[in-house]
Amino acid sequence: MGLISLLKSGxxxxxxxxxxxxxxxxxxxxxxxxMLGLILGAGMLFGSTSAFKQNTGLNADPIxxxxxxxxVAMAAISVMWEVGGNILFLRWIGALPYVLLAPHxxxxxxILSYIPRYLFLSLIQLLEFAPIIILVENLSSGVLKxxxxxxxxxxxxxxxxxxxxLFASILISIKEETHVLSWLNPLILLFSGALYPAYLxxxxxxxxxxxxxxxxxxxLARLASxxxxxxxxxxxxxxxxxLGMTIVYNSLAYILIxxxxxxxxxxxxx
Amino acid sequence: xxxVRLKAVLWLHTLRLWRYKWSFLNLILSQxxxxxxxxxxxxxxxPRDYIGLACREAFWIIVAWTIVSQxxxxxGGWMRFFITLGMIEEHILRNISPFNVVxxxxxxxxxxxxxxxxxxALIFGEAFNTNVFSVYNIGLLVLGMLLIFIQSLAxxxxxxxxxxxxxxxxxxxxxLSFAIVGLLMVPVENIPSPLNTLFLSVPYxxxxxxxxxxxxxxxxxLIQSTIISLVETVAMIIVAVHSVTSSEEWxxxxxxxAVGFM
Numbered sequence: 164m165g166l167i168s169l170l171k172s173g174x175x176x177x178x179x180x181x182x183x184x185x186x187x188x189x190x191x192x193x194x195x196x197x198m199l200g201l202i203l204g205a206g207m208l209f210g211s212t213s214a215f216k217q218n219t220g221l222n223a224d225p226i227x228x229x230x231x232x233x234x235v236a237m238a239a240i241s242v243m244w245e246v247g248g249n250i251l252f253l254r255w256i257g258a259l260p261y262v263l264l265a266p267h268x269x270x271x272x273x274i275l276s277y278i279p280r281y282l283f284l285s286l287i288q289l290l291e292f293a294p295i296i297i298l299v300e301n302l303s304s305g306v307l308k309x310x311x312x313x314x315x316x317x318x319x320x321x322x323x324x325x326x327x328x329l330f331a332s333i334l335i336s337i338k339e340e341t342h343v344l345s346w347l348n349p350l351i352l353l354f355s356g357a358l359y360p361a362y363l364x365x366x367x368x369x370x371x372x373x374x375x376x377x378x379x380x381x382x383l384a385r386l387a388s389x390x391x392x393x394x395x396x397x398x399x400x401x402x403x404x405x406l407g408m409t410i411v412y413n414s415l416a417y418i419l420i421x422x423x424x425x426x427x428x429x430x431x432x433x
Numbered sequence: 434x435x436x437v438r439l440k441a442v443l444w445l446h447t448l449r450l451w452r453y454k455w456s457f458l459n460l461i462l463s464q465x466x467x468x469x470x471x472x473x474x475x476x477x478x479x480p481r482d483y484i485g486l487a488c489r490e491a492f493w494i495i496v497a498w499t500i501v502s503q504x505x506x507x508x509g510g511w512m513r514f515f516i517t518l519g520m521i522e523e524h525i526l527r528n529i530s531p532f533n534v535v536x537x538x539x540x541x542x543x544x545x546x547x548x549x550x551x552x553x554a555l556i557f558g559e560a561f562n563t564n565v566f567s568v569y570n571i572g573l574l575v576l577g578m579l580l581i582f583i584q585s586l587a588x589x590x591x592x593x594x595x596x597x598x599x600x601x602x603x604x605x606x607x608x609l610s611f612a613i614v615g616l617l618m619v620p621v622e623n624i625p626s627p628l629n630t631l632f633l634s635v636p637y638x639x640x641x642x643x644x645x646x647x648x649x650x651x652x653x654x655l656i657q658s659t660i661i662s663l664v665e666t667v668a669m670i671i672v673a674v675h676s677v678t679s680s681e682e683w684x685x686x687x688x689x690x691a692v693g694f695m
Contacts, residue, residue: 210478349466358474
């Protein structure tokens with residue numbers, strides 16, 4: 164089975180999943196709007212746009228700011244659960260031993276079969292928000308900002324895959340993945356500054372945020388919310404950081420998941 | 434005999450709560466983290482001078498939301514798990530209503546709700562230096578929250594009764610829960626009359642308004658809210674009891690719908 168077959172199997176899995184789970188599809192389409200509506204609605208009820216600008220210290224549009232935050236937060240949750248947490252799902256359905264026995268390493272299977280899903284789901288979410296972005300901005304500026312968001316989603320995915328596979332390598336040897344992942348996900352989003360900028364958090368949390376790839380993905384996506392055309396220099400800088408993290412996290416995941424697999428097989432944890 | 438059955442139900446859920454203690458702790462932690470994350474986003478809009486006041490109101494909305502979502506999903510949503518285990522038929526054969534067993538889910542749902550809220554109160558106190566428990570009228574607050582709890586329990590039972598006949602997706606539960614929090618946030622004072630009376634008639638809104646009044650010295654639509662809350666709660670209990678009775682009869686005649694799917 165080649166790598167293309169793995170990618171193809173990921174695509175087929177998603178097509179049939181949504182074909183057979185229409186309520187899941189509906190829920191997936193509604194969820195980002197609900198998140199955005201809740202924050203913007205409550206924010207406007209309790210405060211104002213001017214207070215938002217004053218608190219963040221940014222000349223940013225709150226609608227685009229939270230669209231960017233929502234898209235990246237949903238993408239980060241998806242990567243963490245689908246790559247890091249997939250071990251649990253495979254164990255539940257009894258398929259983990261078969262995946263381990265497959266010709267490819269488990270990290271390769273997890274990542275390659277997930278990439279189509281990530282791109283597909285993120286694209287749908289971006290398209291969902293595209294009309295609002297164009298409505299808030301004008302057409303040309305709106306399209307430019309959508310492109311910045313698309314860039315953040317694609318480039319941000321690369322280190323996140325390695326980061327999540329790194330988690331999978333740790334989770335593979337313990338049996339209680341959900342207990343870790345469920346609270347770790349919002350914690351990572353909090354430290355990454357998903358809805359509240361990391362630079363406004365206490366210093367010790369900022370130190371943690373520097374090593375998280377999601378921090379830079381969120382920052383890159385948020386450049387779209389700054390009023391006016393996005394600046395090229397910060398975009399290039401953030402892409403550089405994300406690519407550097409891609410090399411570090413994916414190399415680490417490549418080494419450690421093998422150790423995790425062998426340890427789990429040795430302990431009979433699978 | 435009834436006492437023995439009640440004891441068995443209470444024992445079952447208390448034992449499960451103990452055995453799944455890490456899972457429940459995890460649920461409390463993750464729920465609190467998510468809420469905190471959202472609140473931080475919302476507080477970005479609040480001028481610094483009003484953060485204390487906004488935190489207090491936001492906290493009690495979260496309390497109501499947690500009660501509604503936990504009670505409805507942990508009571509209503511658990512029926513699906515109970516069906517999958519094949520336990521409905523087991524209990525009916527022994528002349529025990531499966532809905533009595535589901536009633537015991539109040540134990541874990543209250544434990545998770547209380548744990549989550551205490552944790553959130555702690556975070557709010559630490560992060561924003563706010564005492565979320567300082568209220569003007571504690572009696573009114575307790576009444577409001579109690580009515581929200583009874584209404585959500587009635588809703589949970591209606592859902593549980595429906596779920597033995599039709600499939601209900603967890604995603605739909607979550608979406609409804611989100612829609613409810615949106616409704617709970619809207620200030621009744623900002624809605625023109627007589628639309629505000631109509632708005633108060635939406636489930637959970639009137640008891641939430643009572644709770645909001647308890648946080649301030651205002652008496653806006655206090656009498657109307659109290660009457661609507663009580664009438665609505667009684668109506669929801671009647672609907673729940675009727676749904677449970679008719680579903681029990683339906684199961685005895687048709688069998689649980691899950692059998693067809695398994």
